[in-house]
Amino acid sequence: MGRLGGVRHAAAWLNLDHTVVSRHIRFLEEWLGVSLFHRLGGRLVFTEVGESYHSRISAGMIELASATAQVLHKDDERYLRLWCVPGFAAQWLSEQLADFEQQCPELTIEMRPTDDTANLVMHEADIDIRFYGDSYLPSPGGKGLRFVELARPPFLIVANPELAIELSALRHISELANGPLLHEEHHEQWRAWFKLNGVEVPERLPGPLLWHAHLTIAAARIGRGVAIASTYLVGKDLANGTLVELQLPGSQQAVIGGYFFVTREDRWNSPGIVKLRRFLQAQIRLRDKA
Known part of the structure; x- marks a missing residue:
């Protein structure tokens, strides 16, 4: 709860119904006799x-997990468990990992595309890569974690x-909000993009929620x-013509956040993690220069 900031997010991570999580929080607060959370909307x-x-x-829980992982030899330097937001994993990262494995055959990368943030301090994974917006929660990192921003790509x-x-008949970008x-x-990515383009929009916008970037693009x-x-995410589609950039009067590409590489602080300088982090940073620099 403290890390994910919401009952539904915590329930999804725990693979439980959100009502179960809410009930346990209420029982804990009643047993302690204090309120642990302020309820602010959702x-x-x-x-x-x-x-x-x-x-x-x-x-205490971090220390317990760390000691258990050490006994079970989960921190094998030759084997890295990587979680990544699905769209970035499918559209870009998977190809980079294929090149990385050729350069560093001694390392094995297990990549799991998922919208769930890995609980790194509980040794659920070694590395977590995902997109974090500048103007909305959650934020990268946390106690016992260290992170670096890999890329800040424009959104279009x-x-x-x-x-x-x-849609080319629209006279101004504000008409697209309907x-x-x-x-x-x-809706936060759209809201941030509209705001950076000078358009104020309501909290809720029309259109379906598809949950995954690759489903939205599909x-x-x-x-x-x-x-x-x-x-x-759409570089290949733009290149082959299956998608085109919609350029309306008053619109421009906007940077609304970045992709972050997150790991445990005590693993930051582990040789395998350092190699992968530097490799990805180098690949992104090459891409930006192209």
């Missing part, structure tokens, strides 16, 4: 007591060629709507 924010309590018990709006022709928008798990390919995506 988010939970620690009270001062909750923050202190979480800090102390999480330190894309549609298939047929829909792009239809249009066929495609979303991942929330829906855009068949003309279901307009997607917002980083250049890492």
